[in-house]
Amino acid sequence: MAGTVLFFLFAGFAIACAVSMVYHRNPLYSAISLIGVFIALAAIYLTLAAPFIAITQILVYAGAIMVLVVFVIMLLNLDEDKPLNRLKYLYAVGGGLGLALLAQTFFIFYAVLKAPKAEVDPNMTAGKTMSIGRAMYTEYLLPVEIVGVMLLMAIIGAVILVRKMEHPHLELVGEGEDEKE
Amino acid sequence: MQPGLESYLALSGILFTIGAVGVVYKRNAIGIFMCIELMLNAVNLTFVAFSRYYGDVTGQLFVFMVMSVAAAEAAVGLGIIIAFFRNRLSVDVDDASILKY
Numbered sequence: 001m002a003g004t005v006l007f008f009l010f011a012g013f014a015i016a017c018a019v020s021m022v023y024h025r026n027p028l029y030s031a032i033s034l035i036g037v038f039i040a041l042a043a044i045y046l047t048l049a050a051p052f053i054a055i056t057q058i059l060v061y062a063g064a065i066m067v068l069v070v071f072v073i074m075l076l077n078l079d080e081d082k083p084l085n086r087l088k089y090l091y092a093v094g095g096g097l098g099l100a101l102l103a104q105t106f107f108i109f110y111a112v113l114k115a116p117k118a119e120v121d122p123n124m125t126a127g128k129t130m131s132i133g134r135a136m137y138t139e140y141l142l143p144v145e146i147v148g149v150m151l152l153m154a155i156i157g158a159v160i161l162v163r164k165m166e167h168p169h170l171e172l173v174g175e176g177e178d179e180k181e
Numbered sequence: 182m183q184p185g186l187e188s189y190l191a192l193s194g195i196l197f198t199i200g201a202v203g204v205v206y207k208r209n210a211i212g213i214f215m216c217i218e219l220m221l222n223a224v225n226l227t228f229v230a231f232s233r234y235y236g237d238v239t240g241q242l243f244v245f246m247v248m249s250v251a252a253a254e255a256a257v258g259l260g261i262i263i264a265f266f267r268n269r270l271s272v273d274v275d276d277a278s279i280l281k282y
Contacts, residue, residue: 001182011192018196018219022203027211034215037196041222047183053244060248065218065255072259073211076266094205098198112187121237135238142206147249154253161260
C-alpha cells in the first residue's frame, strides 16, 4: 500500500514539474522545475529497488548536468522568451504529436494491464550495486569501454567548440577564404 | 504492495509526451535541450521498471549508459549553445534557421 501511495505522490510531482518546465518562459524556472522532475524520478527509482540508479540520478542529473545548465543560463544572462510568433502550423504539429503519443501511452497501459502479471520477487537483488558492478565489468565490458571513449570525444568536442577563434566570422564561413589571404 | 508495471509505463509515456511537445513549442535552445533531457529520463524510467519486473540487471546498466550519453550531450550541446550565442547574441532557435553565417 505504501508503495502505491509513494508512487502516485512522486508521479504527480514529476508530471506537475514537467508541465511547469514546458510552461515557464523564464529558462531558470524551467531548469529548477526540471530538477524537481529528476528528484521525483530518483524517489521512484528507490521504490523500484534500484538504489544505485537513484543515487546516480541525483549525482549526475541533478548535480552535474543541471548545474551546468543553470551555469550557462546565468553566464549568458538570458531573459524571458518572447511570446510565440512562430509559424501557426507548429501549434497543430505540437498538438497532434502530443495527442498521438498520449494515445500510444494509453494503448500501452491497457495492453500491459490485460497481459498476464509478472510477479515481483521481493528478495530480488538485481538493483544492488554489487550485481550492477559485476555485470558492468564482465558481461558488458565492451559497452562500458565504448561509453568511456564517447565521454572523451565529448570533452574534446566541447573544448574545440568553445575555444576563442581569432577570426570567428571568417572561420565560420569557410576555411577556404582564410587561405586566400 | 506496488503499483503494476503499467503504471510506470504510463508515467513514462506521459513524461515523454510532455518532453516531445515541449521540443516543438519552446523557442529557447536551452529549453529544447532540457526537454530532450526529460525525454531521456522518461526512457530511463521504462528501463528501470522493466528491469524490476523481469528481475534482470541489464536495464539498469543501460540507464547508466543513457546517463553517460546525456552527460556528453550536455557538454557538447551547451558548447554549441555558447558558440551560437557568441555569434548571434541570442539563443532563440528561430535565429538559427539559416545554418550558414
